Amino acid sequence: MIAKLEKEKNVLTAIYKRFLRHSPADVWAYLTDNNKLQQWFPELEIQALKNGGEIRFDFGDGNFERMEITEMIPQKVLAFTWDKNLVRFELATDNSGCMLVFKEYLHEITEHTAKDLAGWHVCLDVIEALLDGRSVGDRTAIWQTCYPTYQQLLQDAQS
Template structure:
């Protein structure tokens, strides 16, 4: 399901929702465990898992960017800086698993925004597939969602 994107004051909010048949604890481990993180987002590593801590982003050229952890409640909330934006994961227990919500606060829409949104969309799909013991073709999926997010961004920015 595609993210809901809306303009709020002078920024944008993209909200992704997933209902997973897995426990909060299992899903949390994919967001924070350095053994599992690379399976869905190979550039990310948790350096210091606490509010004020750091997540490292591997730029692929031997350098790393520090992303600050802005909010952390174990098994519930992980929020970190995403350069000028923020990314927030929220987990809520449900009767047959949990709800995973990713909220990206986007300060400025750029040509790169649909790429990021398609990337987050596929990352969430990959987490679900890994938990389910399945695999998905990331590049093909990303292309499909990238085209859809270009259209979604156009709708929001043309309002």
Template sequence: MTDNEKLLKWFSELRVDELREGGVIKFDMQDGTIEELTILDLEMNSILEFTWGEDIVRFELNQESDGCSLVLIEKIKTITNHTPKDLAGWHVCLDVINALLNGNTIEDQKEEWKKWYVKYVQAVSNISEVQN
């Protein structure tokens, strides 16, 4: 998950610059800007946590008897209009990882993102309605 060559396969806009606590992951915004994400927690082969704007993203690998499980946690400070975009993006990333582990690929990731984006817009809208 932190090897840049393999990272290209599931999240091509990310590059690990310094793999250490306090290190940097660079996110290419695809508009000419690069956002630097700070690594908050790192345990090789088990935990990677980093900033994501004002939010925090954490990946956990947990060993199990027949392999391992991957858990993604995003701690969202404030729900915004961008939140469904991020959630759809993470959903597609996890689907891509799953496909790669099974020897497959997801050909049109943008179409997959669009499908999930519509669902997350509705889900976030439902949460916002409950909060109000």
């Protein structure tokens, strides 16, 4: 499901919503347990899971970027800095599963923004597949399919 771009808190925000047939605790584990986190985003590693804590992004060349956890409520909210932007995962119990809402607050839009948005789309697909016990398939092909859509969404939002 493609994200929607909306103005939220006077900032352009990408909002992704996914209903997952799993408990918030199971989904939370994929967001915060490094062994599970790295199955869908191998460059990320949580250093300290707390408000003001740290997540590291490993560029794979010996360089790391420190991202601050700006809000953490166990099994409900995980928000952290993402370069000049902010990302936020929100979980809520929903009948036979969990509603996952992911937001990226786009404080700075660059040539790379559409790539990030397509990347988050793939990450959410992978989380869902892992939770369901399905194989992920070709992540690059999924990304290539949705990237032009995110380019167009950003272009439309900025016109």
